[in-house]
Amino acid sequence: MNVKSIEKISAGTVARFVLLLVALVNSGLTMTGHSPIPVDETGVQEFISLAFMGATALLAYWKDNDVTKKARTKDN
Structure with a gap:
């Protein structure tokens, strides 16, 4: 070998x-x-809240969110 x-x-x-x-x-x-x-209950609640916020922030960033009028008319 x-x-x-x-x-x-x-x-x-x-x-x-x-x-x-x-x-x-x-x-x-x-x-x-x-x-x-x-870990106590408060720590678990804070972690779940932070994880949810992080996941939704990443999803909103990842998706192509057309906010301006120019961007919205570009796709149509």
């Missing part, structure tokens, strides 16, 4: 593996009764 024919592992593959490892450690700690990520 030629060493040059072996491709390098991509950064995305390494990142996904590290995230999987963190998720497994988090699950293991949660199963043993430890709280690796202390």
